[in-house]
Structures are given as structure tokens and as C-alpha cells.
Amino acid sequence: MNMEGIFLIIGAGSIGRRHAQNARFLGLRTIVCDVDIERAKKLAEETDSEKFYEDYKKACEDNPEITAAIIATPSQFHIENAQFLAEKGIHIFIEKPLATAFEGIDDLIRTIESKNVVVMMGQSYRFHEGYLSVKKLFEDGVIGEIYHVNLLSGQYLPDWHPTMDYRTEYAAQKKLGGGALFTSMSHLFDSMGWLFGEIEELSGWRARLSDLEMDVDDSVFCLMKTDRNIVVMCQTDFLQRISKSYMVVVGEKGTIEVDFIAHEITVELPGEQSLVQKYSFEPNKRYVEELKHFVQLIKDGSVKHSLDIHAGERVVKLLLSDKIKAVTKI
Known part of the structure; x- marks a missing residue:
């Protein structure tokens, strides 16, 4: 995929490694x-990076x-990373969420707009084969007009990266912007808005229910x-010993x-036999498509698009909403 210039990968953790x-x-x-x-150094050697x-x-x-x-x-x-890059006129791909606080977002938006x-x-869920299939x-x-949706998503945090101590993961540390809300619900707020319309009203609870060693x-x-x-209705957690990712959509x-683990979509219509569709799934494909999309946006000079800075800002407003109450001491 031809593109002039060099991509700077900031962060060599699991997602940075994937992007590299x-x-x-x-x-x-x-x-x-x-x-x-x-x-x-290790990642640069593995990916033939120039420096x-x-x-x-x-x-x-x-x-x-x-x-x-x-x-x-x-x-x-x-925000700190993006502000520096934007001031230099460097195009930016930002892993979700955009931020864990409101500070600096307005300044960043002004810089982005002034520097074009x-x-x-x-x-990445917007490029996920299952989400794309059900969206179609x-x-x-x-199923006609959609009435309501129920989504359940969860997996056991210590099993995310079995070779690592989960306590050192960013997802387990408040100081690194972790937690089920910022790590997982940040995906779901975006994907639910993308599939079903902009979220206008919200209520919820966040909790630490387990004895996992994290804050x-x-x-x-x-x-x-x-x-x-x-x-x-969305539920996501770090607790399910058997991973679950399931969505039920009720229409007229x-x-x-949709079973996102089994890669199956079941359509149930009255008077008809249930239709079960398997969709193809390759775990890395959505990340490749995501990066290709970013490159194309740069080539086209598309400053305004559906995944721009304002999409990130909308998710942050939901994540930080006072309508999501803490029901245990966190």
C-alpha cells in the first residue's frame, strides 16, 4: 500500500505490536x-522498522x-501525545478511548482543525466481520424496525495475555486508564451508536465485584x-471464565x-425455520482493514469522517457521564 512518509508507532505493547x-x-x-x-528495539527488529x-x-x-x-x-x-503530533501537522490514529478526562480535548480539536x-x-469493531454482517x-x-438490543460481553482478565501477569496490564491499573468501563465499554459505546443511532440517554453502574488484584x-x-x-442494554466484565460475546436484537x-465467539448469526422469523449463518472470521483482519482505512483517509485528505476526533469525544462524554454510578468502592 503505497504512501509517502514514515509511520511512527508510539507504544510497543500488544496493540502497538499488532499495528507495527x-x-x-x-x-x-x-x-x-x-x-x-x-x-x-525488539519490535523494530521484528517488523523491519527503520529506527x-x-x-x-x-x-x-x-x-x-x-x-x-x-x-x-x-x-x-x-491527549498529550496527540497534541504534540497535531502541532507538527502529523496525521494521527488514536487507539480508543480518546482520553480518560475532558482536560485537553478542546485544545486538541482546535489544533487539529487549524493544522488540517x-x-x-x-x-476495530467497525471493521469486524460479525458486526459488518449483522449491520447488513x-x-x-x-427484522424490520428495531425495538431493543441486549449485549453481553466478558472474559477473564488473567486469561487475556496468559504469558503476562494480569496485574501489570494497563486494563488492571487506574493510573493507566484501565478498567472495564474504559477498556471494554469504550468499544461498545461506539459500536452501539454506529449500529443503532447516537446515544441520547444513559444510565448505568460500574463495580468491582471480584477479588482480582486491581484498583x-x-x-x-x-x-x-x-x-x-x-x-x-450492555453488560461487559473481566470476570467470565468462559468468554462470552453475544447480542440479541429484537425487531418488528x-x-x-449473534454469537461473536462461535461466529454465528441466527435469524428467527415467525412461521419460518431459524436460519443460522456462519461468517468468516480472521482475528487480525479488522486491524488490517482499520489501518488501510486510515491510510486512505490521509490520501484523500478526509479531515471530517465518521471516526474523526468528534467520534472519540462523544465516547469520552459517555464514559465520564455522572449517570454511570459506582456501586462498590473502586
């Missing part, structure tokens, strides 16, 4: 940066050929209403059930 590998697959030139210089750095600011100063960057740092650093920078939020069924009117919420429960008058003509 995919950039290599797409034939993009890269430089890797991480506060752990040995980790940056590696400990300080992303130094990387930008030394390499004016950098035209785009991927921010894959812990969430609370995203392309910004894309990392929301909705658009085709298979963040391990469970979140939210009830929402969209601007299409669709009611959406019938029901659609």
Missing part, C-alpha cells in the same frame, strides 16, 4: 517508539519524514436509548442473535 506488524504487511515504512527502549526510540518527541525531531503516527500508549497519555490534520479513532441484515430490513472496575452495566428510539418482524 500490520504496517509492515501493508508495506508502510515505520519507526517504533516505547519508553522501554529494549521493547522498542527505534525511547522518546517520541525526539523521533519526530530527528525524522521530518514522519507524516503519520499511531498512538498505542496507555489511555491517559493519548487527519485524525482517526481506533474502533439490519440495513436490508430483515479498577471489573464490571459495567449500562442502559441506553438512541436517537432512533432503540433501547440498548423477528429477532437476530
Whole structure:
């Protein structure tokens, strides 16, 4: 995938590693940066990156050929990283969520607009084969007008990366922007809004229900209403020993059930036999498609698009809403 300039990968953790590998697959030139210089060096060697750095600011100063960057740092650093890059006119891909606080967002938006920078939020569910398949069924009117949605998503945090101590994961640490709310619900707020309309009303609870050794919420429960008058109920957690990712959508003509683990979509219509569809799924494909989309946005100069900075801001407003109550001491 031809593109002039160099991509700077900021953060060499699991998602940064994935983006660096995919950039290599797409034939993009890269430089890797991480506060752990040995980790940056290792990833640079694995992905044939041209250089590696400990300080992303130094990387930008030394390499004016950098035209785009991927921010894959812990969430609370995203705004600081993005502000520096935007001031230099560098196009930015920001892993979700945009931020863990409101501070700095308005300044960042002003800088992005003044510098005409392309910004894309990392929301891989929009490129997920299952979500795309079920979205097509909705658009085709298979179940008619949609009334309400129930989504359950959860997996056991210690099983996320079995070779790592879960207590060191960003998801387990408040200071790194972790917790089920910021880590998982940030995906669901975006994808539910994308599928069913902008979220207008919200109530919910976040809790730490388990004895897992962390200082963040391990469970979140939210009830929402969209601007299409669709009611959406979402639950996500770090507790389910058998991973679950399941959605039930009730419409005027019938029901659609999606099992994102089994890669199955079931359409139930009255008087007809249930239709079970398997969809193809390759775990890395959505990340490749996501990166290809970002590159195309840059080529097209598309500053305004459906995953721009304002999409990230909308999700942050939901994450920080006082309508989501803490029901245990977190």
C-alpha cells in the first residue's frame, strides 16, 4: 500500500505490536517508539522498522519524514501525545478511548482543525466481520424496525495475555486508564451508536465485584436509548471464565442473535425455520482493514469522517457521564 512518509508507532505493547506488524504487511515504512527502549528495539527488529526510540518527541525531531503516527500508549497519555503530533501537522490514529478526562480535548480539536490534520479513532469493531454482517441484515430490513438490543460481553482478565501477569496490564491499573468501563465499554459505546443511532440517554453502574488484584472496575452495566428510539442494554466484565460475546436484537418482524465467539448469526422469523449463518472470521483482519482505512483517509485528505476526533469525544462524554454510578468502592 503505497504512501509517502514514515509511520511512527508510539507504544510497543500488544496493540502497538499488532499495528507495527500490520504496517509492515501493508508495506508502510515505520519507526517504533516505547519508553522501554529494549521493547522498542525488539519490535523494530521484528517488523523491519527503520529506527527505534525511547522518546517520541525526539523521533519526530530527528525524522521530518514522519507524516503519520499511531498512538498505542496507555489511555491517559493519548491527549498529550496527540497534541504534540497535531502541532507538527502529523496525521494521527488514536487507539480508543480518546482520553480518560475532558482536560485537553478542546485544545486538541482546535489544533487539529487549524493544522488540517487527519485524525482517526481506533474502533476495530467497525471493521469486524460479525458486526459488518449483522449491520447488513439490519440495513436490508430483515427484522424490520428495531425495538431493543441486549449485549453481553466478558472474559477473564488473567486469561487475556496468559504469558503476562494480569496485574501489570494497563486494563488492571487506574493510573493507566484501565478498567472495564474504559477498556471494554469504550468499544461498545461506539459500536452501539454506529449500529443503532447516537446515544441520547444513559444510565448505568460500574463495580468491582471480584477479588482480582486491581484498583479498577471489573464490571459495567449500562442502559441506553438512541436517537432512533432503540433501547440498548450492555453488560461487559473481566470476570467470565468462559468468554462470552453475544447480542440479541429484537425487531418488528423477528429477532437476530449473534454469537461473536462461535461466529454465528441466527435469524428467527415467525412461521419460518431459524436460519443460522456462519461468517468468516480472521482475528487480525479488522486491524488490517482499520489501518488501510486510515491510510486512505490521509490520501484523500478526509479531515471530517465518521471516526474523526468528534467520534472519540462523544465516547469520552459517555464514559465520564455522572449517570454511570459506582456501586462498590473502586
